[in-house]
């Protein structure tokens with residue numbers, strides 16, 4: 001226990017595995033890492049020992065008897081695997097509520113259960129491609145940087161939720177430089193690393209093969225890395241992306257900054273799908289999430305693995321404690 005307020009966990013899509021992995025997290029963590037879920041008490045698996053609270057401060061004591069839930073009423077029941085349009089706006093309201101509670105100091109961090117972007121776009125007018133971009137907006141337009149972290153590997157996609165065809169146009173020296181700087185700062189502030197080492201992936205096969213397979217590396221990614229090295233930052237690259245994720249290569253850096261979503265997320269979800277955590281860097285509050293989605297295909301069957309959610313709640317509490325102590329700052 002840190003003495004900090006509890007972590008606010010959003011319900012995510014109630015028809016996904018959010019309710020059951022939250023229950024799994026409470027079973028594993030009990031009151032050791034205080035948290036509460038914001039959601040509809042009727043959405044949890046039948047037989048869930050619930051501890052309904054009306055204030056986040058009650059969560060640590062409530063956790064001794066059941067899963068602490070701060071109620072948020074939804075119009076429809078949760079139908080596992082079959083999201084209902086009427087519930088979509090509530091999913092967004094819950095995220096806002098978790099952020100408000102964290103910004104007011106009643107919660108120490110936000111941990112989000114998975115949402116379906118498509119369901120929210122279709123039925124809640126959600127104008128963002130993911131939590132990351134929504135949270136950046138709630139933070140007043142901060143530049144939010146997505147990191148997925150595990151013991152084996154940390155990765156950061158410089159461009160996030162955009163089509164592959166849009167990546168070369170969206171990648172600019174300004175964007176990449178700020179992503180590298182926010183990553184370095186996050187590794188110091190939130191992960192307590194004194195001198196973080198960052199590896200930067202190339203965009204093209206073989207990092208462009210000297211211009212034969214693409215020009216971006218020679219034209220500006222390489223020179224940007226040079227400039228940052230000249231400043232004293234430990235930045236390696238641009239490295240060929242196909243050979244930078246094996247065990248020996250990973251030992252040489254603390255985070256890999258990649259050019260697009262799948263370049264970053266395929267290696268970590270292959271190595272650590274059951275324990276990776278999505279952390280948003282660059283926000284004025286702490287936010288984590290499990291590294292998987294709504295898993296509608298298995299929702300309600302009681303087989304979803306709660307390990308990534310457990311790791312996400314633990315990491316949220318740890319980062320909040322590090323920030324509160326001024327630890328890595």
Ligand SMILES: NC(=O)c1ccc[n+]([C@@H]2O[C@H](COP(=O)([O-])OP(=O)(O)OC[C@H]3O[C@@H](n4cnc5c(N)ncnc54)[C@H](O)[C@@H]3O)[C@@H](O)[C@H]2O)c1
Nearest residue numbers: 113114115116117289291292293294295297298304305306
């Ligand atoms: N943090 C988030 O909100 C988040 C993250 C990723 C994906 N998504 C969303 O989730 C939806 C589904 O995405 P997807 O199908 O690509 O990925 P997914 O992670 O939901 O599922 C991929 C596969 O992994 C399995 N799986 C996922 N989590 C599991 C767990 N905890 N235990 C056991 N098996 C698990 C699923 O059953 C499925 O077979 C999409 O709408 C996507 O946008 C949300």
Ligand SMILES: N[C@H](C(=O)O)[C@H](O)COP(=O)(O)O
Nearest residue numbers: 130131132133278289291292
């Ligand atoms: N890109 C993430 C993944 O594939 O795991 C996922 O979509 C979550 O993104 P947000 O945290 O922005 O919702």
